[in-house]
Amino acid sequence: MTATTDGTPGAEIPGKPSASKTDTGARPSTKEAAEHAAQRAAAHLLSRQDPDGWWKGDLETNVTMDAEDLLLRQFLGIQDERITMATARWIRAQQREDGAWATFHGGPGDVSATVEAYVALRLAGDDPAGPRMAAAAAWVREAGGVARARVFTRIWLALFGWWRWEDLPEMPPEIIYFPKWMPLNIYSFGCWARQTIVPLTVVAAHRPVRPASFALDELHTDPANPNPPRPPARLTSWDGVFQRLDKALHVYRKSAIRPLRRAAMKACARWIIERQEDDGCWGGIQPPAVYSIIALHLLGYDLDHPVLRAGLESLDRFAVWPDKDTRMIEACQSPVWDTCLATIALADAGVPADHPALVKAAGWMLDEQITKSGDWSVQRPGVPPGGWAFEFHNDNYPDIDDTAEVVLALARVDHPDTGRLKSAIERGVRWNIGMQSKNGAWGAFDADNTSPFPNRLPFCDFGEVIDPPSADVTAHVVEMLAALGLEHDPHTRRGIEWLLAEQEENGAWFGRWGVNYIYGTGSVVPALITAGLPASHPAIRRAVAWLKSVQNEDGGWGEDLRSYSSAQWVGRGASTASQTAWALLALLSAGERDSAVVERGVHWLARTQTEEGTWEEPYFTGTGFPRDFSINYHLYRLVFPLTALGRYVRGEPFADAAKGV
Secondary structure, eight states: OOBOTTSOBOSSOTTSOOHHHHTTOOOOOHHHHHHHHHHHHHHHHHHTOOTTSOOOOOEEOOHHHHHHHHHHHHHHTOOOHHHHHHHHHHHHHTOOTTSOOBSSTTOOBOHHHHHHHHHHHHHTTOOTTSHHHHHHHHHHHHTTOGGGSOHHHHHHHHHTTSSOGGGSOOOOGGGGGOOTTSTTOGGGSOHHHHHHHHHHHHHHHHOOOOOOSSOOGGGOSSTTSSSOOOOOOOTTSHHHHHHHHHHHHHHHHHHOOHHHHHHHHHHHHHHHHHTBOTTSOBTTBHHHHHHHHHHHHHTTOOTTSHHHHHHHHHHHTTEEEEETTEEEEOSBOOHHHHHHHHHHHHHHTTOOTTOHHHHHHHHHHHHHOOOSOOGGGGTOTTSOOOOBOSSSSOTTOOBHHHHHHHHHHHTTOOOSOHHHHHHHHHHHHHHHHHTOOTTSOOOSSSSSBOOSSGGGSTTOOSSOOOBOOOHHHHHHHHHHHHHTTOTTSHHHHHHHHHHHHHOOTTSOOOOSSBSSHHHHHHHHHHHHHHTTOOTTSHHHHHHHHHHHHTOOTTSOBOOOGGGGTOGGGTTOSSOBHHHHHHHHHHHHHTTOTTSHHHHHHHHHHHHHOOTTSOOOOOSOOEEEETTTEEEEETTHHHHHHHHHHHHHHHOSOHHHHHTTO
16 A cells, blocks of 8 residues: 555555556556555545544444334333434334334344334324334234333333233342352343343333333234233253243242332332443443333433433434434444554554554553452452453443453554553453453453353343454454563463364354354454464364355355354355455465466455445344344444455554554
8 A cells, every 4th residue: 555745554545546557447456556556545444533533433233222212211211203213213213114123234023123113103104004114013023022022122011011920031230249159149140231231120020011002912912911821941951940030939929028029129229320430321332221211210310410410311322323314223322443453443444553544543452441449359359450442431331352452453553652551451461361251262351251150040031141262352462462462471371272262063153143153253263373373283274265155256255144043154254344354364364366266256345435435234244132132233344354455555664663662
């Protein structure tokens, strides 16, 4: 890549191909195509930087976020006509032809999403006899009715009298008193789950009902018997044990000591308030904020109370307005993650390390480092803080993945305050090392969060509720440590050993936080190479062979989210820019730069790039909970292809550039 005199990438006009590549009619070489695409992508990415130094793409999930926002406003009595209509417009636009709503683009209908979307549209005034609403209701009935929806969905219905509280699993607020050594204490849950469960125990203890003005009989297979009993699981199975435990908790509710219960709810309130962030949200994510507001309101906090007022104001910051009449709710926001990935991409594309955009990005990231202890310190009390979170405001829950990638990004920038930069990197490395789990790997937020019990609870059917180590997070930490010259450190070697043991028989690695085996493999192979494994290592060759075997006919790579549930989707799906980039990053690091497979992948990226320099990507390639919650990171389609194209053009400069920082 060339650079202009002011340091911005590219001598050509962004968005316009050079004459030498179009006027002759000849197909450009692979390197020319990659250079041209990288130049346009870098220019576009630079144009999207916020004046304060950060990048943030929209974080799209599914319509349950939008529906629950309307349901919250209905429950609290703070409806806003403009918000209701704009949100309903977005929900309608996501409906499938068969009447259902999916949880990801191109996916199958989902009962819970469809029930919540339908209810939200009824609150917005949609006629249940209308063709689209009638189709949705018919689809729900055919899928088994509301009884087949997740617990969270039925909790929302119970708030308005559409479902009986007695027919929901029980979770007592007294759980707040369980010591950390006791099974099912709140710290045995993943951070996102504990932030949600603590306020929900208060809600479930109160069992509030604010009756709606209409019934939902059309969503039941038998309105007279909406929750037909199911045969219990065998007592000798874990499911059977926890079903009986839930029955015991229902009995306990009737005989709970009232002073103890009141004290437990007050303890939950203190726990919730102590974890409210400076901007009013909780954990930087929308669901805990919603349930925390309801819980505190039920405990007597007025909507004008500073805690609730700040909480409600924070919810408005989760709203994205694609146009003036349409409103979408983000489940969370990803500025730290997007900024570190953008910085790495631009550095790989040849943007100078002292470029003003990179220096400003580094300055913003330095300001975001977390220097106080959070919930992670329950398991690691002796580890000094120093991590980074995913969001704008989330001091309680820095995460290991973001910290590793931020350190990698900072190591690529010539920041004028070298002392501050090195100190921040040292703190981040020390914190990440301190968060290593006993098996040598890393989870996302906590160390050794591997209890087998929370996922068994009938209450916890909303997705993954624990945070065990994963290959993708571990790979990013290993890559960071090795890039800083710590490839022989015992912590790094233990991480490498764990990764090698986790390789699947087909040569791939499972992707916990991205879809799926392409993401896992695209994360692990570059890390192992950076850590010193030769490209000839059997594990690397197996991974390369697998990636080659799943390349699509068009030259790209894609993997459907259903790969989490069905082997037939593993490595299979429509080609996407982000997944093609992940495959290329692995292949390039493994020495496959001159292979026909890589050339075809590079040409796919160059051919599908839009005029403005990015890529279209309606498919969801991010993962919240495998099988249950999927994410479309709108910046993935830009930062990862730019990284891959930059490394194709410029080789693999990353490890050498960062070592010794």
